Amino acid sequence: MNVVLATLNAKYIHTSLALRCLKAFCEPEIPVEIVEYTIKDPAMNVVSDLFSRAPDVLGFSCYIWNMEETIHIIRMLKKIRPEIRIVLGGPEVSYDTDYWMERLPEVDFIVMGEGEETFKHLLQELATTRKYHFVYGAAYRKGTEVIINPPRPKLDLNMIPTPYRFAEDVPSLASRVVYFETSRGCPFSCQFCLSSIEVGVRYFDIERTKQDILYLIDQGAKLIKFVDRTFNIKRDYALEIFEFLINNHRGCVFQFEITADIMRPEVLDYLSEHAPPGIFRFEIGVQSTNDATNELIQRRQNFAKLSRTVTKVKESGKIDQHLDLIAGLPEEDYASFRNTFNDVFALGPEELQLGFLKMLRGTGMRRDAHKYGYLYMDNSPYEILGNDILPFADIVRIKRVEDVLEKYWNAHRMDHTLAFLIREEFTSAFDFFQEFGDYWEERGWQRIGHQLEDLFTRLEAFLIHRGTKRLNLIRGLMKLDYFLNHKYKPRKVWWDISLDKSGQAGMLRLLAERPELVSEPFARLRLAEKDLHKHVMLEQVPFDLEHYLADGQITEGTSSVLIAHFDPGTDKKADIYALPVERLRAEELTV
Numbered sequence: 001m002n003v004v005l006a007t008l009n010a011k012y013i014h015t016s017l018a019l020r021c022l023k024a025f026c027e028p029e030i031p032v033e034i035v036e037y038t039i040k041d042p043a044m045n046v047v048s049d050l051f052s053r054a055p056d057v058l059g060f061s062c063y064i065w066n067m068e069e070t071i072h073i074i075r076m077l078k079k080i081r082p083e084i085r086i087v088l089g090g091p092e093v094s095y096d097t098d099y100w101m102e103r104l105p106e107v108d109f110i111v112m113g114e115g116e117e118t119f120k121h122l123l124q125e126l127a128t129t130r131k132y133h134f135v136y137g138a139a140y141r142k143g144t145e146v147i148i149n150p151p152r153p154k155l156d157l158n159m160i161p162t163p164y165r166f167a168e169d170v171p172s173l174a175s176r177v178v179y180f181e182t183s184r185g186c187p188f189s190c191q192f193c194l195s196s197i198e199v200g201v202r203y204f205d206i207e208r209t210k211q212d213i214l215y216l217i218d219q220g221a222k223l224i225k226f227v228d229r230t231f232n233i234k235r236d237y238a239l240e241i242f243e244f245l246i247n248n249h250r251g252c253v254f255q256f257e258i259t260a261d262i263m264r265p266e267v268l269d270y271l272s273e274h275a276p277p278g279i280f281r282f283e284i285g286v287q288s289t290n291d292a293t294n295e296l297i298q299r300r301q302n303f304a305k306l307s308r309t310v311t312k313v314k315e316s317g318k319i320d321q322h323l324d325l326i327a328g329l330p331e332e333d334y335a336s337f338r339n340t341f342n343d344v345f346a347l348g349p350e351e352l353q354l355g356f357l358k359m360l361r362g363t364g365m366r367r368d369a370h371k372y373g374y375l376y377m378d379n380s381p382y383e384i385l386g387n388d389i390l391p392f393a394d395i396v397r398i399k400r401v402e403d404v405l406e407k408y409w410n411a412h413r414m415d416h417t418l419a420f421l422i423r424e425e426f427t428s429a430f431d432f433f434q435e436f437g438d439y440w441e442e443r444g445w446q447r448i449g450h451q452l453e454d455l456f457t458r459l460e461a462f463l464i465h466r467g468t469k470r471l472n473l474i475r476g477l478m479k480l481d482y483f484l485n486h487k488y489k490p491r492k493v494w495w496d497i498s499l500d501k502s503g504q505a506g507m508l509r510l511l512a513e514r515p516e517l518v519s520e521p522f523a524r525l526r527l528a529e530k531d532l533h534k535h536v537m538l539e540q541v542p543f544d545l546e547h548y549l550a551d552g553q554i555t556e557g558t559s560s561v562l563i564a565h566f567d568p569g570t571d572k573k574a575d576i577y578a579l580p581v582e583r584l585r586a587e588e589l590t591v
Contacts, residue, residue, distance in 0.1 A: 001127050003032045004055035007090075008039045008046075008066035008073075015451050017179040017227065018061045018090065018115070020163035025116035027161075030123050034166075039069050042116075047076045055084060057126060059119070062090035064380040066359065071104065078106040085126065089115045091194050092380060095362030101146040110139040110328065112148075112186070117155050145416040157184065157204045163402045164212045174220040176440045179227050182209050182241065185391035186229035188259075189298040190287075191364030192326065192357060194297075195229045206237065210244050216252075223253050231256040235264050242267070246274050256282040268309065269282045270317040280319045284310065287326045288336075289343040296330045303343070311346045323349040329373050329441065330365075331390040337398065338430045351410045354402040355382045356395065400437025400516050401430065403446060409433075413455050414481040418472060419555070425468055456482055458496075476541030483564035483574045489535055498540045507561065508532040511579075517565035517587065518563060525565065537564045545578035558582060 003026070005019045012522050016036055023032040033053065037046050050058065050073075058077070060070050074086055097110050109132075111118045118137035125132055132140040134243035137152035164180070181201045186195035216224060231401035232238040245254055260282075271280070288294055289303050293558055323344055327337050345352060359366040359374065360380040369376065386392040417430075426432040439462045440446060450458070456478055463471060475495065482493065501508065512529035515522050527536070538561055545560035547553060563577040563583075565573045 001030070001056045001123070001575045002054060003030060003059070003063070004036050004050065005032055005059045005125060006050065007039065007061035008037050008041070008069050010039060010065050012037075012038050012253045013176045015169075015176050015179060016061055017181065018162065018354060020166065020169075021116055021167060022059070022089075022119050024161040024163040026120045026123060033482060034359050035355060037067050043069070043072050046073050047080070050077060051080060052372040057085045057087060057123065058088040059089060059319055062088050062092040062457075064092055064360065064382065067092045067387055068378040071090040072467055074104065074106050083165075085109070087119070087122065089119065092361065095194075097148055098146060101139055101141070101148075106173075108141060112137050112139065113151060114155055118152050118158055147533075154202065157202050158208070160204075162208070162212050164216055170211065170219050173216065174222050178216055178221045178224045180216075180224050180387060181227050182206075182237075183233075184230045184232070185234055188230065188300065189283060191231075191299075192258070192287075192329070192360070193398075194360055194362055195332060196364070197362055201233060201583055202305065203234075203237065206240065206335075207240070211247070214248060215220045217250055221252055225254070225255040226257070230259045232258045232263055232267065239267055239270065241281075242271060242275070242298070245279070246276065249276065249279045251279075253279055253281065255283060257283045257285070260284045260309040260542075261302040263309045268312050268316075270313070271318060273337050273366060275316075275318045277318050280318055281322065282313065283322045283324065284349075288329050288332055289325060289340045290332050290336050293329045293336070307347060310349065322353060323347065323393045324355065326355050326357050328384045328387065328390055328395065330387075331389070334394040334397070335564070337390075338428070340460075341401070341430040342428045350412075352405065353410070354398070355528040356399075358382045359384065391421045394472075397438070400441050401433040402437075404437045404440055405433050407450075407455060408436075408459070412451070413485060414459070414478065416484075417481050420474065421468075424470075429536070435466065439465065441569060452482075452485060453492070456494045472542050473554065476562075478545060479539050480545070480562060482575065483537065483539075483562070483576065485573065486564075487536060487568060487571060487573050488568070489566045493537075497538075499538055504538055508536065511536070511563070514587075517583060518577050518579045522563070522565075527565075535568060536565050537566075538562065539564075540581075545576075546580055547576060549576065 003081060005022055007016045007019055009016060016034075019034045019036070023024070023034055026032045035049070035053065060074070062070055078086065085108045086106055087109045088100065088107055093110050094112045097112055100110060101107065109122060111122065115137075115386060118135060121135045122138050125135055132138065132147065132412070133147065136149050139146060140149045141147070164178070166564050168295070181204070183201050184199040185198045186193070187201055189196045193234065213224065215288075285305075286301075286306065293464060294301050309322070310321060313321055325344060332340065341354070355367070359369055359376045361382075362394055362570065366382070375385040375387070375392075376382050377385065384395070407420060422429045422432050426435070436459070440458070444572065445458060460475070460478065463474060479493075479495065482490075498506070509529055511518065515525070515527070540559055541562050542559050544555035545562055547555045559581045561579040561581065563579060564573050564574045565577065
């Protein structure tokens, strides 16, 4: 019996942990081949590849992001090879299973919930007596009737062989995300989340976990993303893993989902003192700061404690933080969501993800949707289209915020410029992103592509359109941000350089002869004039850049020469130096 397990990942760099767990549990008794595609792959290409593998049993792992594409592939395959047994599993089909069996007559079986033991038992029955009624946790067809068996008891996690040591995965470990679980389940009851359905948290053996992580690091893994819903629920367990990773990381980066308001101070102190910069990333689901909303969705959250954790982590400078918001939760209208956005943005996360409520099958929110007048998509991803207090028009407006937030803040294209604009020129962060998003939409820019230069010229056009004050100063910050986006000397800039060719040449000659005028670190570079011409760009900015780079404060009434050095010997972005014009004048020099 030839068994193939497949899935459509969102991106090529992603990998499916679920398929590997199934394969590990089935083998060596039942050999299983894994094959992964992406949702962008043409359906005909996927079907052709699967057809060439000649499976007798073909399983698909199903999620909201790949369900409709998977259905298209299944229907094509069943027309070509009607004898193939199609098995679906995953969170998208584990609930409303009767609906899926009715909608998809091409599907022979559905594995519900935790699938390792159920899938192996199903394969054993397919190969022998075919007594499917014994396969707890599975749905099957008996003639025209759909049979849904009782659920299977939860598995002892240590019965699952390691899914991380397949030889065929080793060549791509360095270029793909490795998903890793140390536990299953969640202690919370958030009604929008499928994790709330499983009561309790079960853990894999910690020594086995350490050895698997060490193996992945030894084999070249560069990014390991822990999929535990609340990694820090057990303080001692989390602290032991953090300590192990700090001692053995060898440059690998680790990402965790944490609940910030329960993070213990001693854990934060340990990370602040011992974690090397850049090896840990925290994803924190805030979702809403509206107390009434959180009570309705049964989300226990202390925002004051959460804020203290986020602030302490940020102040350590060791760990990047990704904070999540959900627009469209109960009792969160446009004004309330604006407050939530501003509350969370004020914490200064490196990334702020703005998502929209999805009515996932099996969740309390989907069950109670009628109470709040929700309208939502019939098919995955089941995103809301409105409710009693957040009409579709407001959702469309918030989507404009999401668009420019991704392009500018989360992409870190203009950190200096945006910080100044939000602090000095707009009522709040949300108002900046909303006004800019509305302008972006009015110009039709959402329908066309953009290069880096376009992001700068479009922001400038928006600022001119609204009559923004101190535009010359803001342009200076934009020039700084533009240089900071490059590893190599850019071929062009989006503005007219203030120094003509002779002025540039004279200034570069001066920098070669008198580098100490800039700073001691610049002088230590020992750049010859020819190197300066190759790897340095100059521009004048209307504020004290040296002061700004030192403490982030804008001092107007003076100007500086911005010196951007693009070091060809490194892979990092430009180094910025400043030469105050007043210093040149004191030396009886001009710019």
